[in-house]
Amino acid sequence: MADPAILIAGAGPVGLTAALALRRAGHAVRVVDAKPAGATEAIDPRAIALSHGSRLILERLGLWQQIVATPIEHIHVSQQDGFGQTRIEAEDYHLPALGHVTRLGLLTNTLLRAAAEAGIAVTFDAELRSTAHADDHVAATIRSAGADHQHTAALLILAEGKPAGAVRRKDYSQTAIVTEAWSTTAHEGRAFERFTPEGPLALLPLDTGHSIVWCMRDEHAQNLLALDNEPFLARLNQATRFARRTWTQVAARAAFPLTLLQAPDGSHPREFALGNAAQTLHPVAGQGLNLGLRDAFELAEVLQRGLSLDALAQYRKQRARDRAATIALTDQYVSLFSNQLVPVRAVRGAGLALFNLVPPLRRAIARRMMFGVR
Ligand SMILES: Cc1cc2nc3c(=O)[nH]c(=O)nc-3n(C[C@H](O)[C@H](O)[C@H](O)COP(=O)(O)OP(=O)(O)OC[C@H]3O[C@@H](n4cnc5c(N)ncnc54)[C@H](O)[C@@H]3O)c2cc1C
Numbered sequence: 130m131a132d133p134a135i136l137i138a139g140a141g142p143v144g145l146t147a148a149l150a151l152r153r154a155g156h157a158v159r160v161v162d163a164k165p166a167g168a169t170e171a172i173d174p175r176a177i178a179l180s181h182g183s184r185l186i187l188e189r190l191g192l193w194q195q196i197v198a199t200p201i202e203h204i205h206v207s208q209q210d211g212f213g214q215t216r217i218e219a220e221d222y223h224l225p226a227l228g229h230v231t232r233l234g235l236l237t238n239t240l241l242r243a244a245a246e247a248g249i250a251v252t253f254d255a256e257l258r259s260t261a262h263a264d265d266h267v268a269a270t271i272r273s274a275g276a277d278h279q280h281t282a283a284l285l286i287l288a289e290g291k292p293a294g295a296v297r298r299k300d301y302s303q304t305a306i307v308t309e310a311w312s313t314t315a316h317e318g319r320a321f322e323r324f325t326p327e328g329p330l331a332l333l334p335l336d337t338g339h340s341i342v343w344c345m346r347d348e349h350a351q352n353l354l355a356l357d358n359e360p361f362l363a364r365l366n367q368a369t370r371f372a373r374r375t376w377t378q379v380a381a382r383a384a385f386p387l388t389l390l391q392a393p394d395g396s397h398p399r400e401f402a403l404g405n406a407a408q409t410l411h412p413v414a415g416q417g418l419n420l421g422l423r424d425a426f427e428l429a430e431v432l433q434r435g436l437s438l439d440a441l442a443q444y445r446k447q448r449a450r451d452r453a454a455t456i457a458l459t460d461q462y463v464s465l466f467s468n469q470l471v472p473v474r475a476v477r478g479a480g481l482a483l484f485n486l487v488p489p490l491r492r493a494i495a496r497r498m499m500f501g502v503r
Pocket residue numbers: 138139140141142143144161162163164175176177178179233255256257258288289290291305307342385403404405406412414415416417418419420421
């Protein structure tokens with residue numbers, strides 16, 4: 130196969146969205162992924178809150194109708210051991226939903242099918258091993274079927290799910306326990322975010338139940354993971370009294386250690402990192418994939434006029450603000466809501482109450498969560 134203009138390393142949701150958007154913009158694209166063929170069918174246990182902005186991106190790519198997702202109509206934010214709460218309602222923004230919750234594995238499989246239909250070559254068992262840069266191309270070494278192969282491309286996109294090389298790293302010493310649970314009460318499109326001294330606890334409406342993302346100190350997560358379903362349900366019921374529901378059934382649990390990783394910007398003008406390869410975020414604000422989809426979509430928008438060094442430089446500049454603000458906002462949420470100093474708790478409570486009472490303030494935060502920084 131001839132070398133395409135754009136080579137993408139990583140067939141996760143961000144790499145595949147970039148491939149589909151760039152194909153639609155008229156570019157020849159090829160995707161390689163290190164995992165074995167068929168591995169994406171093994172369903173990732175994470176459910177993802179897609180922002181309204183991500184829905185618009187998937188609509189523009191003609192994919193939204195194929196995605197099975199549960200609408201979020203109300204978001205309730207509160208803190209344990211403190212006053213103050215905020216409610217965000219879809220109808221205040223004249224939207225049918227503030228966001229949608231979908232299963233990450235299903236989303237990736239949908240994107241993979243769409244890539245096949247669009248004639249995009251996706252090769253599994255093909256790992257990007259190294260790169261060499263020239264003025265007019267990037268040379269990539271791909272290991273496949275036990276041998277190294279050389280590929281050249283005008284642009285290399287790194288969507289490998291983790292930054293390569295030097296990174297800014299911050300360990301939160303928190304683990305997210307991810308599971309699904311069913312209660313005696315219908316979810317009515319309600320999502321909850323509860324800030325606790327150990328980390329945030331999110332309940333997201335999903336199909337007939339809720340997806341649970343429960344962040345806590347690493348050692349406590351190990352204890353909870355070891356529990357049988359009944360004692361786990363008892364702990365969940367105790368921790369979620371604020372949501373006024375009784376959990377009766379729980380699915381298998383998975384654990385994700387939480388760190389902030391950020392790749393340095395601008396290694397080479399013809400190489401970009403997107404999604405988790407550029408920045409891996411704490412899930413507190415549900416921004417990792419949403420930011421990655423904006424990265425992918427805006428790249429294709431900028432390259433619609435052709436793949437030039439000027440266009441690539443413009444893209445880098447254009448994305449810098451949204452990326453920096455989303456990384457900073459996510460990290461500040463973790464720090465602010467984990468701080469148990471009494472004055473900080475009081476200010477936090479006042480802040481939540483203020484957001485609730487001052488609609489323009491609430492609207493500004495909600496818009497940033499829905500669309501990123503414009
Ligand atoms: C508990 C939890 C909850 C979350 N909730 C949300 C949420 O509600 N909303 C939200 O927006 N985000 C959320 N996120 C973040 C979101 O899951 C990630 O941002 C997103 O999955 C990253 O997708 P990606 O395509 O960048 O990477 P990945 O999905 O990791 O894909 C990377 C791909 O690259 C391949 N690969 C790796 N190395 C190579 C190589 N050398 N060569 C070729 N291929 C390679 C891998 O096999 C993989 O297929 C959450 C994260 C966690 C941990």
